[in-house]
Amino acid sequence: MGIAEEMGSKQRAISVSQFFEKNRHLLGYDNKAKAMLIIVKEAVDNGLDACEEARILPEIFVGIKQLEEEKFEIKIRDNGPGVVKEQIPKIFGRLLYGSKFHRLRQTRGQQGLGISCAVLYSQLTTGSPTTIVSSTGDGKTHKYQIRIDVAKNKPMIVETNVEDSEERWHGTEVTFTSEANYRENKQSVLGYLKQTAISNPYADIVFESPNGRVEFKRGLYRLPPEPKEIMPHIEGVELGVLMRMLGETKARTVQTFFTTEFSRLGKRSANDILLKAGITKQVDGRPIPDVRLRPSRVTDEQARDIIHAVKHVKLIRPPTDCLSPLGMNLINSGLMKELNPEFVASVTRPTAVYRGWPFQIEVGLAFGGSLQAFNLLRFANRVPLLYQGGVCAITKAVAETDWRRYSIEVNRGSIEEPLVIFAHMASVWVPFTSESKEAIANYDVIIKEIKLALQECARKLSVWLSGKRKRAMLSKKKSIFELYAGETAHALSTMTEYPKEEIKQKMLQIINEKWEELNGGETIEEVEGEDQDSGEGSGESDSEEGEPEYSSAG
């Protein structure tokens, strides 16, 4: 056997479970404290997604119990619609399986990896199966104990049974036994739940931590509008995907293929594209579609021409009702309540598009008050991003903004002000830099949108800051007047023989009147933007804006 043959004989397929088992750090499982956070995060995100899809106000329970020094029982329960029993083993016991990957919709989960990898990690570190209890509200409760067959990437059912439920409850409860560490800091389960409560104020969250019970009560009793599922936009469809779609479509002509399988692509635009691509002909000044051309007959060369033509035809942007941004009211009130700053401002940008996928950027700034230093809070589809800030598009946009233009002090790239930046990307597909979904990839158009939002907010802050600084100057002048009022009164009293105290009181009165006049002349917005709203997608925050209460009963 030659060397090439010998090397060939060693080639083997790798199951996706094997891949992620060996590369568990790709999903963020590179230390035990982070492992705890990720397991909770995947299950809570799934619970919130399920509740929202079924239009149920979410009630989430998270329970963490220490079993041994580095071994914990981690339980997450939601009041969602439940999982039908046939799907339970696959959803929890198979990597790359789910409902969100193939649909263009704003959801927290998207990859079909998170929850099954939590099962994988648990069995890898403690050898324990994961227990799933679920009911769809049909009076039956299904219980499964599941492991993953790593070589085959398939579920193995360790135990299963059905019980009649006493109440018509619905929901899902997952219990992991995992190697982990429990911490309480910004990058922990507590920090994640706290930030989750801010960005999902319609959810009730109860957390039984090893240190006691914490409740995040909902401040809103209405779900945000349901983000609609959309079709792909042709601008973002890459050649390889277009060729595949052409081969698989049931449409009988290329024109109907365009108008039925793409978002907001009408007959006129479809014809424009076909004309530009040289596929239809211009007869009597009007494009005549080549009706004989079936999608499956489009050559690779023609597909290439279509992609090229798309760049030169004016198209309608993708719809925005697939997105559900937080809205300015929610961001402002969230920042005010949680951080108690002197000033807040926020911006929800119009919808933009990357690779054909719509997205929306929102930014809030909080300044002064209880704030001590600079802090950046990152969110994607309402999920707080707690790690890998260094490679995130949000961090990059913040670093590339010229803060000095807005009277914000920057020293060697570090913002040196009591400033908190809140930034949220809502999209039907967030491009994360890794499977652990901790940072947003550096697409230029995304960075640009974040920068525009930051600039817009920073202008408002800058106006407020200059007012604040003007007032500070006036206030200094006033205190100097006040300081000398006593002495001047004494001198005047000696000259005029008026009582000294009377003169002094009169002088102070004049100073104060002048002061009020000066200050009344410039109304400075303390909380800015409350009367505006981002329009579609954030209507929920108009009437019932609020902030979840954060009460700790340890």
Add this chain to the structure above:
Amino acid sequence: MGIAEEMGSKQRAISVSQFFEKNRHLLGYDNKAKAMLIIVKEAVDNGLDACEEARILPEIFVGIKQLEEEKFEIKIRDNGPGVVKEQIPKIFGRLLYGSKFHRLRQTRGQQGLGISCAVLYSQLTTGSPTTIVSSTGDGKTHKYQIRIDVAKNKPMIVETNVEDSEERWHGTEVTFTSEANYRENKQSVLGYLKQTAISNPYADIVFESPNGRVEFKRGLYRLPPEPKEIMPHIEGVELGVLMRMLGETKARTVQTFFTTEFSRLGKRSANDILLKAGITKQVDGRPIPDVRLRPSRVTDEQARDIIHAVKHVKLIRPPTDCLSPLGMNLINSGLMKELNPEFVASVTRPTAVYRGWPFQIEVGLAFGGSLQAFNLLRFANRVPLLYQGGVCAITKAVAETDWRRYSIEVNRGSIEEPLVIFAHMASVWVPFTSESKEAIANYDVIIKEIKLALQECARKLSVWLSGKRKRAMLSKKKSIFELYAGETAHALSTMTEYPKEEIKQKMLQIINEKWEELNGGETIEEVEGEDQDSGEGSGESDSEEGEPEYSSAG
């Protein structure tokens, strides 16, 4: 149909090709200049790996031709052993397929993803198949044109043929047609090849770029020692994997399972583990293995006890001949030739272990001379890491080192000296933070090892710097003496009537003698560490150390 049923009906499996097609940024394909780099990198890394495994001195050709504004033909050829024809479609047309994933060996590739994802990206962006031409030296040359069936993650052969080769050549040539951009900077193909030439000085690399031909000639004519394949070390085997191994082993007893399927685990250690785990019994002071216990009969509880026992038994570390570090000579001479500094020092640390996988850290420091500013060069298994420095364990270790202790100026976390840090991690399994393999995950033990290497090097630099600064002070004193020599000579000449010039010359002579005496007293190493070597694994650099020549003939 209830809501749970409706949601269940939307659940689907996702093929790994679909996953990476949609998430191509995970492999680094988030911009066109980077896409160019990654395609070249994956193919060159594979070529170097194949040559080394077949013990062939590598000759690598990279050719980039611009076809349209953002469309390029990218060709990479090696003189490796070639690929047997049955394997060509699978290796290039199937994600998660390869020879390196299941073997513990120091190789550049490890995941079975890189080259097939380059094929996937090319077909996605240009619709073009990838052409592979290969011969194993048997007089036949096989040519394949391949696409990937994304839904099935399987190769589709567009065209194939066999030709009789005129010469008995062997090797592989891959030609991609891809959307890309060509740049020439640190993070480009040119920058990558330049750094690759430094860390692989036994390779000849020819680059036909759109701007002309560049050659990196080999400076060494011997391959580094072949890194040996090893078995897993029991310290790094996690419970889930141990349970699987127990179920799959052909060993008849647990003791033989230990001694045959793990690295450096002898009978005595095996018995110690079994004793500590309570599986064997102590009889007359000697452990008696329970010979009846077959591996498949070990309970989950016993497996847990074994993992626990392993932590309390003193075990021999994994062997180091699976690693092939560069060695201090190679690092020093590489840094000297490429950067022309005033001072270099380097360190190759002893082998350490993370998750049971051996690794070795090497660090080199270059200071002064032609260097203008701080720069950090990161490598993993001889491959330069050009992106995502912000999340890399190397960057973290550099940031956590207290450089001021070594007389290195640091201002707000930034090193402000003409200093280049070279850091290399060699391992049988490098834990990258993403599939794009651009940064090393933050395992504590890895960061610790890098810090130790940095500190060791920094101490050497610090000694040299203090010598340099002492000399600078003496030199200043000397120039003051010289300055006043003329005047003093004039005064002495007036008093003694000796000729002024003679006195001045005599004085300067005394000053210079004293100067030499002072300097001779302390021999300062200009290039440090040349006479030492790291021992095993870097013997190749003793006699024929050198640096590839870097000639550009544009």
